[in-house]
Amino acid sequence: MTSTAYRTCPLCEAVCGLEITLDGRDVVRVRGDRDDVFSRGFVCPKGATLGELDQDPDRLTGPLVRRDGVLEPATWDEAFAAVEAGLAPHSGDAIGLYIGNPNAHTVAGQLYLTPLRKALGTKNVFSASSVDQLPKHVSAGLMFGDPVAIPVPDLDRTGYLLMLGANPLESNGSLCTAPDFPGRLKALKARGGRLVVVDPRRTRTAALADRHLFIRPGTDPYLLLGVVHTLFAEGLVVADDRLAGLDELGGLAFPPEAMAEVCGVPADEIVRLARELAAAPTAVVYGRIGTSTAEFGTLTSWLVDVVNALTGNLDRPGGAMIPVPPHGRVRRRKPFTLGRWRSRVRGLPEAIGELPVAALAEEIRTPGDGQIRALITVAGNPVLSTPDGPGLDAALETLDFLVSVDPYLNATTRHADVILPPPRILEAGHYDVALLGFAVRRVARYSPAVLERAPGRPNEAEILATLTMIAAGQDVGRGDGGVARAAEVLDGGIVGAALAAAVKDPASPVHGRNPEELAAALSGVDSTERRLDLMLRLGPDGDAFGARPGGLSLQKLRDTPHGIDLGPLEPSLDAVLATASGQVELAPSEILADLPRLRAGADARRGGFVLIGRRNLRTNNSWSHNVGGLSGGSNRCTLQMHPDDVERLGLQAGQEVKVRSRVGAVATVLEPSPTIMPGVVSLPHGFGHGLPGTRLRVADRTTGVNANALTDPELLDAVSGTAVLNGFPVEVTA
Numbered sequence: 001m002t003s004t005a006y007r008t009c010p011l012c013e014a015v016c017g018l019e020i021t022l023d024g025r026d027v028v029r030v031r032g033d034r035d036d037v038f039s040r041g042f043v044c045p046k047g048a049t050l051g052e053l054d055q056d057p058d059r060l061t062g063p064l065v066r067r068d069g070v071l072e073p074a075t076w077d078e079a080f081a082a083v084e085a086g087l088a089p090h091s092g093d094a095i096g097l098y099i100g101n102p103n104a105h106t107v108a109g110q111l112y113l114t115p116l117r118k119a120l121g122t123k124n125v126f127s128a129s130s131v132d133q134l135p136k137h138v139s140a141g142l143m144f145g146d147p148v149a150i151p152v153p154d155l156d157r158t159g160y161l162l163m164l165g166a167n168p169l170e171s172n173g174s175l176c177t178a179p180d181f182p183g184r185l186k187a188l189k190a191r192g193g194r195l196v197v198v199d200p201r202r203t204r205t206a207a208l209a210d211r212h213l214f215i216r217p218g219t220d221p222y223l224l225l226g227v228v229h230t231l232f233a234e235g236l237v238v239a240d241d242r243l244a245g246l247d248e249l250g251g252l253a254f255p256p257e258a259m260a261e262v263c264g265v266p267a268d269e270i271v272r273l274a275r276e277l278a279a280a281p282t283a284v285v286y287g288r289i290g291t292s293t294a295e296f297g298t299l300t301s302w303l304v305d306v307v308n309a310l311t312g313n314l315d316r317p318g319g320a321m322i323p324v325p326p327h328g329r330v331r332r333r334k335p336f337t338l339g340r341w342r343s344r345v346r347g348l349p350e351a352i353g354e355l356p357v358a359a360l361a362e363e364i365r366t367p368g369d370g371q372i373r374a375l376i377t378v379a380g381n382p383v384l385s386t387p388d389g390p391g392l393d394a395a396l397e398t399l400d401f402l403v404s405v406d407p408y409l410n411a412t413t414r415h416a417d418v419i420l421p422p423p424r425i426l427e428a429g430h431y432d433v434a435l436l437g438f439a440v441r442r443v444a445r446y447s448p449a450v451l452e453r454a455p456g457r458p459n460e461a462e463i464l465a466t467l468t469m470i471a472a473g474q475d476v477g478r479g480d481g482g483v484a485r486a487a488e489v490l491d492g493g494i495v496g497a498a499l500a501a502a503v504k505d506p507a508s509p510v511h512g513r514n515p516e517e518l519a520a521a522l523s524g525v526d527s528t529e530r531r532l533d534l535m536l537r538l539g540p541d542g543d544a545f546g547a548r549p550g551g552l553s554l555q556k557l558r559d560t561p562h563g564i565d566l567g568p569l570e571p572s573l574d575a576v577l578a579t580a581s582g583q584v585e586l587a588p589s590e591i592l593a594d595l596p597r598l599r600a601g602a603d604a605r606r607g608g609f610v611l612i613g614r615r616n617l618r619t620n621n622s623w624s625h626n627v628g629g630l631s632g633g634s635n636r637c638t639l640q641m642h643p644d645d646v647e648r649l650g651l652q653a654g655q656e657v658k659v660r661s662r663v664g665a666v667a668t669v670l671e672p673s674p675t676i677m678p679g680v681v682s683l684p685h686g687f688g689h690g691l692p693g694t695r696l697r698v699a700d701r702t703t704g705v706n707a708n709a710l711t712d713p714e715l716l717d718a719v720s721g722t723a724v725l726n727g728f729p730v731e732v733t734a
């Protein structure tokens with residue numbers, strides 16, 4: 001008997017609605033949900049093969065525990081007992097935590113890692129953010145007071161989009177949740193708007209643009225400083241009394257002519273960009289991975305929003321807007337600060353509660369007080385995804401204890417002493433706690449679990465809640481359903497505290513009501529769902545437990561499987577701003593302090609090759625390669641190089657070349673490509689499977705090398721500690 005289910009795709013930030021046809025527990029077809037209010041039928045190859053991923057026979061069906069050196073199947077009780085024993089000798093900073101990217105796509109990752117971090121009380125928290133968007137958190141934190149108040153381009157209404165270092169036609173977008181990004185860009189052009197793409201490679205997105213400007217990797221801040229200079233020089237700055245620091249910005253001298261020499265974008269083009277941005281009825285600058293995992297990631301992330309603010313496009317329709325998701329934003333009481341603590345070995349600054357992952361290996365390797373001896377990884381594969389992966393690979397082997405919450409036995413988890421696999425994707429409910437905060441429209445959607453779990457199998461929320469209890473030294477009696485009880489105990493406490501605060505808050509729609517009654521009114525199949533219900537009902541669109549009839553609740557979202565459209569983005573800056581001054585800080589001293597490094601860097605970038613990454617529509621970082629439907633065809637892990645460079649070096653298409661950086665070397669196949677700038681080579685990340693002890697039968701057979709054997713843990717964006725994955729020097733030889 002077949003059945004149909006609707007579920008949000010958890011694989012990338014586009015959060016498409018999927019229509020899933022099942023035969024019993026088998027997925028027989030996945031297509032885009034044409035009635036989905038946000039994605040309207042769009043789907044990409046990854047979403048279309050979600051069934052294959054979900055039913056991958058290599059996904060672990062139960063925990064593994066290492067006994068006499070060998071990972072063996074165990075019961076959940078045995079596995080948690082092994083975790084308890086493995087963590088027991090360690091405390092404080094000796095226990096590290098690594099949080100991977102898929103946590104942005106699960107309810108468990110969003111709601112249960114904060115309690116785990118608190119229970120661990122360690123300074124040694126790391127995540128994929130410091131190989132990704134951390135510079136944007138830091139710039140938003142310093143400018144707006146809140147590191148998650150990240151403005152997104154108002155894609156559907158803007159008249160002019162300047163895009164730097166992003167390739168949404170392959171990635172489907174990031175820090176800009178917009179299902180069918182390609183369609184939205186075409187709509188922009190169809191309504192007479194313009195798209196300008198700045199990228200060292202003529203990507204598919206660049207090919208769609210009205211104009212594509214090649215830029216030398218890592219030099220975007222020079223281009224944007226040239227734009228800022230021009231806006232001031234030509235009197236194009238739009239006054240706004242919410243902006244602080246205009247005088248300091250106006251005093252920075254970065255003339256386009258000098259900037260052009262460094263970044264390779266002609267001075268007249270820089271001036272033209274400034275004039276077009278100022279003249280367009282609405283315009284927005286948007287920068288992503290290529291601007292963030294780069295030498296001056298924070299400076300560039302900051303400049304993107306500086307230009308948006310100076311041209312009057314911050315917080316206005318068609319410009320850059322800070323989304324308020326249906327479950328609301330937590331208003332910060334204290335403005336963001338950077339560097340509340342530092343890493344032990346290199347003294348790198350903390351940001352948003354974590355340290356740069358580029359420091360993880362040395363924190364494991366270097367003896368002394370606070371050395372990491374036990375590590376927890378949750379949905380991460382840092383051996384393939386972070387700088388000097390092979391170095392980290394070796395360091396993990398020296399740990400006393402490693403526990404990984406992960407469905408796969410892969411490059412990272414093969415070192416684990418215990419692996420705790422979450423159940424199938426379709427066995428968990430889904431709500432985009434993180435990504436709706438970056439969405440280009442206000443949308444609400446909940447997908448209940450499609451399939452039931454095997455009895456006794458915990459879901460990921462319960463796994464993380466149990467780890468939290470273990471870390472806190474609390475005994476919830478794990479046997480006999482105690483894993484579920486851990487989540488209930490944790491959630492009960494969180495719900496109780498949230499309601500107690502809400503009823504005391506005169507600004508809350510439930511002010512003065514009885515918190516026990518409200519708690520009893522929450523609905524859901526488990527405590528996780530009740531927590532979501534609470535967030536929705538107290539959110540800006542919520543029913544406020546009856547005070548706002550017709551408002552959102554989890555039940556209302558259950559009743560509307562294709563989602564509820566809440567309309568376009570609305571100005572939100574006044575409600576969101578959390579700086580001490582109450583203004584937008586356009587010239588934070590922590591960021592300006594990096595300008596001398598930028599001025600010095602201008603001379604350093606001459607000669608030799610620099611390497612950049614690239615993404616492909618059929619990959620998802622390091623963990624899509626086990627899906628047969630995505631992995632066939634030609635080798636995608638090639639080194640792209642401009643034909644002139646190929647000829648100059650006397651190399652041949654298809655030959656094996658050696659790529660060497662300061663830290664390592666890989667051998668890969670050369671692919672001449674006119675799409676890439678001379679002097680630049682490109683290698684994708686996420687490959688390098690087939691290490692001993694892994695169980696990824698499809699991925700282990702694919703060709704491809706670990707690009708992070710080349711990336712250098714010493715090369716960081718100085719302000720945020722984010723790794724330089726784009727634009728670092730390499731040597732290429734036959």
Ligand SMILES: Nc1nc2c(c(=O)[nH]1)N[C@H]1C(S)=C(S)[C@@H](COP(=O)(O)OP(=O)(O)OC[C@H]3O[C@@H](n4cnc5c(=O)[nH]c(N)nc54)[C@H](O)[C@@H]3O)O[C@H]1N2
Pocket residue numbers: 012013101132164165166167168170171172173174198199200201203215216217218219220288289290291294612613614615616617618619620621686726727
């Ligand atoms: N298919 C697919 N989709 C994905 C992923 C995936 O692995 N595969 N990963 C997901 C994740 S985790 C993320 S964070 C997003 C990322 O989403 P995007 O930011 O769109 O990522 P990329 O496609 O890597 O695009 C980055 C672009 O920056 C360019 N670039 C490199 N260096 C520079 C530079 O110095 N300056 C400028 N201006 N450009 C530069 C590159 O040539 C590339 O075209 O994608 C998500 N979506």
Ligand SMILES: Nc1nc2c(c(=O)[nH]1)N[C@H]1C(S)=C(S)[C@@H](COP(=O)(O)OP(=O)(O)OC[C@H]3O[C@@H](n4cnc5c(=O)[nH]c(N)nc54)[C@H](O)[C@@H]3O)O[C@H]1N2
Pocket residue numbers: 099100101102106128131132289378379380381382384385386405406407408410422460613614620621622623684685686707708711725
């Ligand atoms: N050279 C280079 N390196 C890069 C990048 C680059 O552009 N160039 N991009 C960087 C970016 S943007 C990112 S986000 C990082 C990603 O870095 P990571 O998050 O460390 O790595 P992923 O490859 O996304 O691995 C995800 C892991 O989560 C597991 N997993 C999948 N779904 C679930 C789930 O539901 N629950 C749990 N518990 N586990 C799950 C997978 O099996 C896999 O082990 O890589 C970064 N690395």
Ligand code: SF4
Pocket residue numbers: 009010011012013014015016042043044045046047048172179
């Ligand atoms: S674009 Fe992203 S969210 Fe949409 S189907 Fe593809 S992987 Fe899933």
Ligand SMILES: [Mo]
Pocket residue numbers: 101132
């Ligand atoms: Mo990412």
